Amino acid sequence: MAQQKRLFLLDAYALIFRGYYALIKNPRINSKGQDTSAIMGFVNSLFDVIKREKPDHLAVCFDKGGSKARTEMFGEYKANRDETPDVIRQSIPIIQDILKALHIPVIELEGLEADDIIGTLAKQAEKKDYQVFMVTPDKDFGQLVSENIFMYRPARMGNAIEIWGIEEVKKRFGVEKPEQVIDYLGMMGDASDNIPGLPGVGDKTAKKFIKQFGSMEGLYENIDQLKGKMKEKVQANEELGKLSKKLATIFTDCDVEFDEQDFELSPPDTEKLMALFQELEFRRLSEQFLKMYNEQSNNNGGLTTPEANKTSQEKPTAGSGQFSLFGNAVNQEDLDTSDFTGYRNLENTAHYYQLIETGKPLELFIKQMLKQPAVCFDTETTSLNTFEAELVGIAFSWNKNKGYYLPFPEDRQEANALLDQLEVFFTHESIIKVGQNLKYDIKVLAQYGMELKGPIFDTMLAHYVINPDMRHNMDVLAETYLNYSPQPIEELIGKGRKKISMREVPLEQQKEYAAEDADITFQLKEYFGQELEATQTKKLYEEIELPLVKVLARMELEGIRVNQDFLEQLSQALEKDILALEKTIYQEAGESFNIGSPKQLGEILFGKLKLVEKPKKTKTGQYSTAEDVLSYLASEHQIIADVLAWRGLMKLKSTYVDALPQQIQEKTGRIHTEYMQTVAATGRLSSNNPNLQNIPIRTERGREVRKAFIPRDENHVLVAADYSQIELRIIAALSQEDTMIEAFKNGEDIHASTAAKVFDVPLADVTREQRSNAKTVNFGIIYGVSAFGLSNQTDMSRSEAGDLIKTYYKTYPKLRDYIDKQIEFARENGYVETVLGRRRYLKDINAKNNVVRSAAERNAVNAPIQGSAADIIKVAMINIQNQLEAKNLKSKMLLQVHDELIFDVPKSELKELKQMVQYEMENAFKLSVPLDVEVGVGNNWLEAH
Template sequence: MSESEQPRLDGKTLLLVDGSSYVYRAYHALPDLRGPSGEPTGALHGIVNMLRRLRKDVDAQFSACVFDAKGKTFRNDLYPDYKANRPSMPDNLRSQIKLIHEAVHAMGWPMIMIEGIEADDVIGTLARRAAAKGMRVIISTGDKDLAQLVDQRITLVNTMTMEMLDQRAVEAKFGVPPELIIDYLTLVGDAVDNVPGVMKCGPKTAIKWLTQYGDLDRLIANAEEIKGIVGENLRQALDWLPLSRKLITIATDCNLMPQVETIEKSLLALPENRMVLIDFFRRHGFKILSSEMEIVGADVDELSLTAVDATIPLYDTVLTWASFDAWLKIIQTAAVTALDTETTSLDAMMAEIVGLSVAVEPGRAAYIPLGHRTGDAVQLPRDQVLARLKPWIEDAQYKKVGQNLKYDTHVLENYGIRLNGVSDDTMLQSYVLESHRTHDMTSLAFRHLGMKIIKYEEICGKGTNQICFDQISIEQATKYAAQDADISLRLHLALSPEIEKVPGLKYVYHNIELPTAYVLQRIERNGVFIDTELLAKQSEEIGIRLIYLEDQAYALAGKKFNLNSPKQISEIFFTQLKLPIIKKTASGAPSTDEEVLQKLAEDYPLPKVLLNYRGLAKLKSTYTDKLSKMVNANTGRVHTNYAQAVAITGRLVSNDPNLQNIPIRTAEGRRIREAFIANNSRSQIVSADYSQIELRIMAHISGDENLLCAFCNGEDIHRATASEIFGVTLQEVSSEQRRYAKVINFGLIYGMSAFGLASNLGIEREAAKQYIDRYFMRYPGVAKYMEETRRYAKAYGYVETVFGRRLWLPDINGGNSIRRQASERAAINAPMQGTAADLIKLSMIAVQSWIEEKGMEAKQIMQVHDELVLEVPDTELALVKKRLPELMCSVAKLKVPLVAELGSGVNWGEAH
């Protein structure tokens, strides 16, 4: 029976995936992921995730994943140069194609690949057949050519951008309806497929012509009317436009036998082959997916953590004391409970509790509303509920997990409740496993569970129209809040096994990140006193200085102008003053960014004035004006937030306000630190800073004998390096030679090239190259470390700190040479930065443990890169000054001694 004789399939859906399009896009879009044996798997990951997402989001009874077959097609016979410009498939992608096909089969997708017929033509033929039988057709693709197929029954979706293209959307995007897409593409041509169009005819011209004449045939008939060069170009193209149109037009009548007999028989969507997929995912490094599928078990109706997620969640709303007592008993007997708070603010120190949610197993959770202000807000009294929950929350024997529990700890402490028993934090688990990825719950749920969860914006709105959580209904709140606890628990179950199986990650997570979260919460809670009167005075002085710099700039420019306007600055620099153009912006205009100003400031006064102006204006707006306004009315202190899961290297990031970026190279920047003071005249600020920590770590990791010797003998490392490079004794090293050596020491561990060193030192490139060559001759262990590290990074996609933290480098084997080279430089430095981050975190943990163990009044109030800042009463000052450096230097034993330099004073500036 032919296709046309088969019964109609009205109401059914056919989902067609342009596999060839997505293979290339996934390869170029995703980092260079590697499987257990080092094989590339980036494109494989992209295709697997995309197909699983489509299967979840689109309810399709029939489906197919279509790929191009090797060899020529009818278009090559029509035009031998068709696709001649396309480079050959990269080896790292070619090696994944067979695996991709294997995965597609195992996931239950009918796969079509027909010799002599392009994937587009297979899709076009199937789409038209299905539409003729009354089916809805969804084509998943990123290829604009397929827009010509769109009609009332056929829609395109791009899963990478979430763009849906129906008839109206096609016209909105391209400026012409689907029936004119072929004519449109014929005119503009297709550089990717090497299909010629009309020279210099872009989208705007093509739209204008087709709107004016109706279609390509009528345009060709009236070609003589088109004036100017573009008209001449059109007339020159008349001979090849018919051929171009044939090449552009997708065939919709191909013979797909024997692969596709009928849609019903050949394209029925099949279930995943669970056992095959588990083995496949295990073999190729899909650790979390394989673990999740193993949990599902043989029965597909069992509780599932996979994208299919057959579980019907059991989310209770706790509105009565009987219900509360029942859930209290449940969490008291649970092995582990996921906990989450819903609040009125992202500012943890000011947030009020609106409700609490708990989960004890996947799909089983409850929400306790406490502060809703809606019509259905019949809820238990907040104070009484918190009083009854307090013993459970504060008892460490009850294990709790959650997402970013540092925030919840602050919120609960606002009510006099101390959260204890935190066994795991899913944000930190994700961070330790994949520091280069995002760690918000929405991303984690999709990435690790294949689940699309309710977003805050979906229930509370966005921007100026966003309402507070206490204004939404309790029914909506339950779905959102209970799901948060549920997903936290599921993520914990998925991520924990991955961490536990790798000793280094296990150490970093349990011994560094989890305890650091506790210490950071204490530091944030402690806050720091600010001398607001001193800041106001500094702000006034900077304001006067800015006025002077403005007048100076006007005088140098010969007229008044906006010192913050790149356009006006560019006009004065390059048109009026004829200064040299250092570089250009993406749009081709001369750049006036800070790098350009710094270069021009070496020879010209106006750029130097502008640099000073920008630096002071930033100080004023960011610190001297702003800090006083950020003092907490309840505590009288400024409380920063330390983002723990941001930097790939493990460094902490201070924000709201950022206390780590206060400049210390300018006098004005250093003076700002004078406004950070102790709480009274009977206390002091103490600062302890690791000395030359990254160079010491380099000596340890590289094992270079000369470096080790210099540090172990307590030598000035820059003087020692100068002695080695310039061939003089330590006593003969001049201050200039030491300065050169310092730049070389720090530059090389950041991957600085001869060009960069020459630019930094203001010397010839050849001279810089000679210095680098001499450095590596004198420190061969460093050269060996760098080479071995590059090889390791390329093989595994990451490097490690001394303690086992993995520092991922997604672009280390990528196709973009600039990003690849940057990753190679990062591979050298990341172990140093990462180990330094680990050391300062271990120090914070040790210091906090010591303070609490001794019951001291001293408190940690800031962490700034390799520096700890404490507020210490005079009665404890001598003890802290003795013990603090000892603690910092004993948290780890390296091949060279750690050194912590300490200072104290009435303010941070005096102590640093």
């Protein structure tokens, strides 16, 4: 018996929106500044279906111009929807070009929604004995499900793919048959489509009515069985209910036709698709496509390179095993990609990489290297942990497609002797040392007693300054700017349990891999040197980011001492606090349950205790217990406040108190956080392994964690120097708001001063609550706080918060003008700048979608403020380190946490160090407002702060 053929129909817009919003917090931006999130999200979904299901037939259905019939029925249909984000509108033609290159039909009809096209095609294909899968996250399609028509809900957020047949639809909607989903939707309405439904009828009531009466019509035939207000509401809205059912009905009789031949998957136009992917800078998707297209063929990787095609000229025939993922026999003519070269790589690019032997060859090599103005070097090691890493080799390059590799012996003494010969290069005062993420190499060399001196050029940092929103790893940079795909490290050392050390890799492979890295990095340096000039970011790069590399390397190598005994005691104290809170929560709930389980917690808070009339639910139908949901309710319900406190203590214990001792380096007995310079687009540093910038300081227990950080010994103390309200000082200076500037110049408490003005009371009469509210507004203004947001953060009502914000802007009119001018500048130029010229590009500043545009407008205001604060503390760190070295002080700069610097200081240097640090921080940059630094001293970080 022949196997039933399968047709997959994709709901384009649903998948595109889903892909776009899945990446909204971390959008995919290419080197041209183009947001490719929507395209990438959709293509990922498409490829996932093709790889996983290997369908016979497939088509993609698009909306075009909205539903004319439904809008005629009800003018308000979908009227509440935000305008489609510009990114998505711009992505649609590109997605359709990709589908055309894949030879996948694009189905759209003016005045019809994709739902109706899919409904019509599904019913036609079913009659031709096809199994049909409607690929969409939209639950409304449940009404079309039958024995041969299924909903195929793509995987998301860690949830597996769901295929809904008749039983799944019955269970999900509480219906006897899928067609009743229309009645369900008609009764309860649909906010996203602006289908009104019956007033007062929600999920539970709709299911109850369907169980009792079978349909909307059945409900009205038996209206007498209803009572009270419900009866009144339902009776008064019969016309609305029946209209809602019509609006929710997916049409199955549209003017489209299922063409078996046209919908059959066929080999794509590879050259055209690869050109599109290269333009979009879709490296991984290119690889994924080429791999999956050839997965089941024996043609020696036919698509990958022209050379591979030459080895396999025979045309495959059915039964030969050479079948594409599309299920058709692969025709060599379809596979021939001799016109498509793809990325250059080690195999298809002429290069000269040489092994350097010790003795005379090494001496000649060094002599030649010392003649160069700039040399790229790259260390190969046994570990990414610089305290455990052993040198396996160092690669060098100073010409395109040329590189050299010097292997290092395992014996430490011999390795040091070899490195000593290279000292003349590493300490040369004029040769530019080039690298990708040089901080790592500096730290590795330091383990061998070698200090890197002279000028440096870091390609990763250069790209971060040029294009902060893109990724900056070497593979991405090489493929984007050089059209070159470097050899992945996994090809040499593997991954997972079978992973080996670089030292175990054959020498010839080591040489090719390492020299390629040095060669490519040198080529990137040449390219980015010009780009820094073009983007006017050279000064920022050379005067701030590059000098900071060596400063951060020193700090990371130094590390900080931690009191393990104190952490052990704190862990035990937290355990008691957690158990006490659990007992209280169980009493409030009336039973024991797993507080850490969102499902069980939701059932208790909203199912059993019914703390909220209409609780928010997740997409899976569970009650939402997300942080923002619970925080909003915490002031009204003690059990919720206790649950949030419990979560805070659990996180504190697991993330810091119990984890910090595990992160002490055996070699040094200290914790060594790593500072990432290329993560935050604002310019702020981020801390990793462990993240010391996220230690909670608003709770007593959180603050206690800082007590664990201590000086190196009893002859030292910790010094903490903290910028006071630097962001407010920057906004006062940038906006030239006279009243604020005057308050800072007079050394007034800015929050009390603001409170006195907005509440119109004498400074001496400002209450604690007024000051607190003024403080919330002061900081909230930077982030575009709304009346709703302000009322959530204070005890004020929304109208009181709104009045306060209006009064605030009347009090500080220049601040309002500054905000407007910043947004206007961003609209005209596409970016905003910090006081030191760091740019933040805002691609959505002119978006028509209000949500997307508002986020860009907030960034237009806060990026220059946050970024300027970040730049200023970086300048201070560079100047302080220079002073520490010039004065030959033994004090060490250990940590940077937001606006604070921590130092380990011999008691004998305390006075000098405090004065120097305060001066350098307060004079790092001259604003029209004085910078103020508070310096504290203590036997632990908390005490010093």
